[in-house]
Amino acid sequence: MTAAKTNDYGKTQPRPSPVRTTHQGLTQILKLENLSVSFEGGLKPAVRGVSFSLMAGEIVGLVGESGSGKSLTALSLMGLLPSSAVQDGGRIIFKGQDLGALSPDERRRLCGTHLGMVFQEPLTALNPVLSIGEQVAEIYRLRCGKSYKEALAEAIEMLGRVGLPNPAQAAESFPHRFSGGMRQRVVLAMALALSPEILIADEPTTALDPTIAAQILELMSRLAAGDNSSVLFITHNLRLLKGLAQRVMVMYTGLIVEEAPVGEIFDSPAHPYTQGLLRALPPGLDEPAPERLTAIGGAPPVPGQWPAGCPFEPRCGRAFAPCRESVPPITDLGGGRHVRCFLYSSED
Amino acid sequence: MFTLKNVCKTFKPSRGLGRELSAWLGSLGGRREDDDGVKAVRGVDLIIRPGEILGLVGESGSGKSTLGRIMAGLYLPDEGTVLFDGHDLTNLDKEGWKKFRRRVQIMFQDPVSSLNPRLTAGAIVEEGLVIHKMGTATERRARVLSLMEEVGLPADSVNRYGHQFSGGQRQRLSLARALSLDPELLIADEPVSALDVSIQAQIINLLMDLKARRGMTLVMVSHDLPLVRILADRLAVMYGGMIMEVVDREFLETVRHHPYVMSLWASAANEGFSHILEGEPPDPQNPPTGCPFHPRCREAIDICREQRPQLLQHDPGFACACHRRDKLEFSRQLPL
DSSP states (O other), rough: OOOOGGGGSSSSOOOOSSOOOSSSSOOOOEEEEEEEEEEEOOOOSSEEHHHEEETTEEEEEEEOOOTHHHHHHHHHTTOOOOOTTEEEEEEEETTTTEESSSHHHHHHHHHHHHEEEESHHHHHOOOTTTTTHHHHHHOOOOOOOOHHHHHHHHHHHHHTTTTTTHHHHHHOOGGGOHHHHHHHHHHHHHHTOOSSEEEEEETTTSSOOOOHOOOOOOHHHHHHHHHEEEEEESSSSSSGGGGTTTTEEEEEEEEEEEEEHHHHHHHOOOOOHHHHHHHHHHOTSSOOOOOOOOOSSSOOOOOOOOOOOOTTTOOOOOOOHHHSSOOOEEEEETTTEEEGGGGGGGTT | OOHHHEEEEEOOEEEEEHHHHHHHHHTTTTOOOOOEEEEEEEEEEEEETTTTTEEOOOOSSHHHHHHHHHHTTTTTEEEEEETTEEEGGGGGGHHHHHHHHEEEEEESSOOOTTSSSSSSSHHHHHHHHHHHOOHHHHHHHHHHHHHHHHHTTGGGGSSSSSGGGHHHHHHHHHHHHHHTTTOOOEEEEEETTTTTTHHHHHHHHHHHHHHHHHHHHEEEEEEEEHHHHHSSSEEEETTEEEEEEEGGGTTTTTTTHHHHHHHHHHHTTOSSSSTTOOOOOOOOOOOOOTTTTGGOOTOHHHHHSSOOOOOOOETTTTOOTTTTTTTTTTTOOOOO
């Protein structure tokens, strides 16, 4: 989809510059301090002390394998944790306001307006018995107090912006009529309907085919840039972030083990886990193919049954004595790079 | 080893009473019944060479899994012939099928549903040996243990049940089961797409090692072009139930590819968003006329809409089904 085709989206709008400003000198919009999430039943926490911040307008990638706690982090931001899980520590500060201090009602109103979320599976994210138009219009009715007619008109315009071919007709259809890619466009329309300050995208393209995934990624980053929304992009696929995010955080066993600007993550990853992930990932097709992949041996620990030392120690080729004893602290490597590994710890 | 000629497979809707009734009502109203089933595979010609790794690549609905299952003998084609070592699969007798199944095995994508939850890992791996009456009970047990070792499972796993394994271990178990009869051909249908990245590489490396050690033939069905590129000797790319292109590994970077393959390649390269393909894959219930890719192809002309392109050998090690192949500049080299 090229710049010349903006009218495909129902509304001509200036195409935002693809180059976004960097981390420095921007206003902080969201801050997580030591977030901890546990499941009932007395297990050790599934998310244990996650801290990061999000600047206005930036796209940040959160990478991790299943069980790493990346989705739980996203859900606790939205206040959507499953009933079996509970946030038992830490603070979420949105534009200077502690979300934990709000009443559930206030929090829901705030999250519903200023935060948008896209889920992995578009079919389960949509209500099967409501038409597409009703589902999108509901947002304008509830959050902006519009009449049904006005809301529907806005919904149709939004559906056009996400590239549904015939938005007025699409608004009358039901989710099962749509392909996976079209459904994900609808979910994106709902998430971006109120131009939220933050868009949380939890594996939005994992269920899609490669050519469709590319369309959705392009659309998402273009619309987010147009609204100057920040994006927290959650994925298990590091490769997706290369042309998309400005900053990447790598999660393992409920901890952020490395955080760095996207270039450094790919060119000189610091944590042995990040290094292993990059070697295990088949390279993009613009890079030469290796003879074989280098796998990380073993398997991640079962969530909640974390080892006492560094969680990656059992699979790490560079582990030494201190790694077995305690969880390594975060070391600041400068230039926005942070790593949780004893290899970089200044104590020795 | 395998020769597929003009293979077609359509999944007809089941003819229940309700469907009959609605069809009858529809015909009263002068409406033609247009539901003639899902055309999953539409005329595929393909040869599997002994000892090779063939990567069968395509998006969902492209027919790749159906084709893999036809090769595994799980579906019979509606049209066309499937020859395995000169035997036509459509008229094998019971004895013939039994021999065929010893030589051709398949492993599936979902590591949970493909293992019987009521059997221990040992029983799952041994089942094939029992059915084919191979060896005494003691010999079979020894064989199961050596298979477990070969796929990298601890020896005590024989007494455990499927749910007690992690996803990667379950795929190792599926692999042990598929290898128990020493097949000459293994069809792996998306064997790693349900696994995490760090585990994915372990299973891919295991597959490559086993293939090399046993000298078997491997057909790897997958949607992940970057992954398949690493292990395949030959790549066949499917779209809309047809094969768009077949290319040998050594020519991958030098031939002029099919426009669809170019787009697929670009979507997996870190090129930014400059080569995004518009539109969606065809509906297999109602595929477009002519070339299945023409509604999304920038190079399509009238003939593409009317006539179906044949898969033609253009260069040694490269076959492509495209009317525009020789006429246009579109097929620039891959971004390598």
